[in-house]
Amino acid sequence: MLATRYLFLTRHGEAAPTGELTEAGRRQAVLLGRRLREIPINAVHHGPLPRASQTAALLATQLPGVPIYVDKAAGDFVPYTPMREELPETSGDLLHAFARQQPPADEELAAEAERRFTGPVPGAETRYEVLVTHNFLAGWLVRASQDAPPWRWLALNHANAALTVIQYSPGRPAALLTYNDVGHLTADLRWTGFSPEFYLP
Numbered sequence: 001m002l003a004t005r006y007l008f009l010t011r012h013g014e015a016a017p018t019g020e021l022t023e024a025g026r027r028q029a030v031l032l033g034r035r036l037r038e039i040p041i042n043a044v045h046h047g048p049l050p051r052a053s054q055t056a057a058l059l060a061t062q063l064p065g066v067p068i069y070v071d072k073a074a075g076d077f078v079p080y081t082p083m084r085e086e087l088p089e090t091s092g093d094l095l096h097a098f099a100r101q102q103p104p105a106d107e108e109l110a111a112e113a114e115r116r117f118t119g120p121v122p123g124a125e126t127r128y129e130v131l132v133t134h135n136f137l138a139g140w141l142v143r144a145s146q147d148a149p150p151w152r153w154l155a156l157n158h159a160n161a162a163l164t165v166i167q168y169s170p171g172r173p174a175a176l177l178t179y180n181d182v183g184h185l186t187a188d189l190r191w192t193g194f195s196p197e198f199y200l201p
Helices: 023-035 050-058 091-101 108-116 135-145 152-156
Strands: 004-009 043-046 068-070 125-132 161-169 175-181
Touching: 004 135, 023 050, 043 050, 050 068, 050 125, 091 152, 108 135, 125 135, 135 152, 135 161, 135 175
Parallel strands: 004 125, 043 068, 043 125
Antiparallel strands: 004 161, 161 175
16 A cells, blocks of 8 residues: 655755855754644655755754654765757757766666655555755756656756655656745745846746
């Protein structure tokens, strides 16, 4: 028997060059935790780097009794590096150049992340899980939920401590319920670190 899983996917809070959360990042994490307080969260998973582990710890202060697990598969890594011929004609050069600037892809770890954090769960009880990760893996999991081509993660960007919710129900395609929602953050905490063109209408 399989039951529905709701994955509450988020990128870590804003971090300093040292990798530690900034004061803004700490506030973001707490506000996200407050957003999730009314949901019967079963577990919080996070990657091993400080910005993810600190975000998870602060978020969990708002979710008393919820266990926290560190997982390498939730870490900061490139999930897939496309060949130029896979990419769109119009934007392929830009995307290919960006991808080639990144470390080599760890496709095995990306597949492990999908196995661990996506899909329906064994049993009869609906499960609610939080995953605190990084921009690249968040994009990869959103891409996978939509059965999009592997390269498509490259154009998915996530605000710090934004909330994405994916529903995995038995016998149904994955449903992207919420994407990059920053409604729980105050206006001064919604900075994403993206280039100005991301803000243009």
